[in-house]
Amino acid sequence: MLKNEKDIIESIQKDEWMMSLLNAVKSADLRDGWICAGFVRSKIWDTLHGFNERTPLPDIDVIYFDDKNIGEDEEKEIENNLIIMYPGIPWSVKNEARMHLRNSVEPYSSSCDAVRKFPETATALGVKLDSRNNVILLAPHGVEDVINLTVKPTPYFEADKERLAVYENRVRNKNWQLIWKQLKIFRVEI
Template sequence: MILKSEEDISKLIREDKWMMDILKCTRKLSLPDWWICAGFVRSKVWDVLHNVKKRTEIPDIDVIYYNPANIEENEEKKLEKVLNSLYPAIPWSVKNQARMHIVNTVSPYSSSVDAISKFPETATALGVKLDREDNVVLVAPHGITDLVNLKVKPTPNFYFSKARMQIYETRVRRKNWKSIWKGIVVTDVGVNR
């Protein structure tokens, strides 16, 4: 399958019942500025581009939202419990991006999309959600070119910081995506800055 556009990726997700069920389940929470991020989209695209027939298992489903009115971590845990009650077979991870700047020791994010733009890799800086009419809405602050061309490289937020590049490099080594998807090309690992 050839994936060239955001619409191609949205169609791919629309045609995947499992993904749509997860999106519909998450939408039930009515969270402000919510998205399902990262590996949920990336892994699906890379599986398709590698002709993987059985879905590659992902460690968690990353649900993010933005609510500066309540940045208590226990609120995120409550939401995970609600999602677990709705869809128990899923490893849910819920994070309020209005709080995550504290965890990541960076400047506050202005929205969930702002937070997504500052994820470590361009191919992972993705989010998807459903609107009220079940249309798939995809956000890709750095575009989809790296994703569909199987390139793993740091977002500018990481590339221009020596300390953050060390985090990127450690993360890429730990994830070891190339052992799962042979066609990907990882850049900027081991670069002395």
């Protein structure tokens, strides 16, 4: 089973489908580029629940950080290039250097800073390949929550009442417990 970051990395390295998508993103040569959120989280939860088949993902979240070009057109171009390489994959590409505008928050300083400020600790994860094709795991809040099947807000979301409301809405709307029955969802009073 998955007990730590090393186990998570090994399970991803053994997953041909995940590695092929990571290679596609690596070939896009994105500045501070990562595949994040459900791509990583769902792999972990599927493994811990003993699923033989991958849970379908509504999208494959690719993030990068390029503060020199924050136009949405570049994101769409990268997305289209990934679709050409891997048709049928629901790519979603976002430049975190502009996402603060959409999220009405202070500017992010990097992709890691943006992931740190995702709503749930179990979703604040990213992966990429280094120059030797080793999987690098980004887990600014650690992996304990995702491995322990715990969903709770990140400190960034916990520190603000409006963001907590966003967390609560996401948890309610995602309804992850329908798929992953062993999850422990922390609800917050607003």
